[in-house]
Amino acid sequence: MTSRRSSGIVLCLLAPAVGLFACEAAAEWHANVKLLSDYLYRGYSKSRGNPVAQAGLNYSAESGWYAGLGLSQARFDDQLNPDRAELELTPQLGRTVPVTDAWRADLSVLGYVFDNKVFGLTSDYAELTAGLHYRDWFSARASFAPNAYNRSVEIFNYETIARYDIRDDLQVSAGLGFHQAGALLGKDYFFWNAGLTWHLSANLAVDIRYVDVALQDEQHADAHYDGFYPRVQENKFLFAVALGF
Numbered sequence: 755m756t757s758r759r760s761s762g763i764v765l766c767l768l769a770p771a772v773g774l775f776a777c778e779a780a781a782e783w784h785a786n787v788k789l790l791s792d793y794l795y796r797g798y799s800k801s802r803g804n805p806v807a808q809a810g811l812n813y814s815a816e817s818g819w820y821a822g823l824g825l826s827q828a829r830f831d832d833q834l835n836p837d838r839a840e841l842e843l844t845p846q847l848g849r850t851v852p853v854t855d856a857w858r859a860d861l862s863v864l865g866y867v868f869d870n871k872v873f874g875l876t877s878d879y880a881e882l883t884a885g886l887h888y889r890d891w892f893s894a895r896a897s898f899a900p901n902a903y904n905r906s907v908e909i910f911n912y913e914t915i916a917r918y919d920i921r922d923d924l925q926v927s928a929g930l931g932f933h934q935a936g937a938l939l940g941k942d943y944f945f946w947n948a949g950l951t952w953h954l955s956a957n958l959a960v961d962i963r964y965v966d967v968a969l970q971d972e973q974h975a976d977a978h979y980d981g982f983y984p985r986v987q988e989n990k991f992l993f994a995v996a997l998g999f
Contacts, residue, residue, distance in 0.1 A: 788807070797931075802830065828841060830872055830985075864881045913930070939969070944968045947966075
């Protein structure tokens with residue numbers, strides 16, 4: 755059977771839906787649109803558990819440099835605020851460096867820019883990430899935000915993801931992360947996911963995924979960290995449809 759995947763593009767589009775990380779596309783220019791049942795980010799929702807639409811544009815150079823720009827609907831549990839954010843822009847710049855024939859490393863900076871306020875405060879911030887990858891099957895990354903959500907707190911995040919092709923058009927993957935976010939959410943916690951991606955064609959895929967998080971609502975609902983209290987999402991299934999160009 756001829757593989758329906760196009761350089762792993764569609765799987766990489768689905769990864770951010772579960773709070774993991776995007777992959778570099780083999781083509782120089784790449785665009786995508788996605789429909790997600792929830793914008794789940796490191797165990798909590800950026801869409802109040804509701805579906806969102808996302809789009810992205812990425813460029814990768816033969817020298818290893820890559821850049822991207824993502825746009826997503828976003829809405830937190832601050833619906834009474836008339837100046838609440840409803841859009842999130844994520845510019846990214848990074849470089850990938852081969853270590854061996856099988857291993858590569860990368861370093862990137864990612865911005866989170868909102869069209870308005872999050873829980874009453876301007877919340878734009880940047881995050882630095884270092885990653886290590888083994889072919890297309892395993893990735894690990896560590897991220898650091900020196901001023902997360904512009905609330906004068908430092909946040910670290912560590913994630914791994916493993917993938918395996920059951921057949922040419924069907925892939926199973928799982929991820930595990932640790933969000934060192936006690937200064938923001940009142941608790942450090944683990945989050946994880948496992949699911950299947952079905953590649954209907956080289957440019958179209960659907961994904962179903964189970965996600966869970968070791969953080970209960972009552973453990974951070976009364977935290978006073980500038981009123982930042984996103985909605986935790988646990989023990990649920992996520993669905994995504996991605997179209998890449």
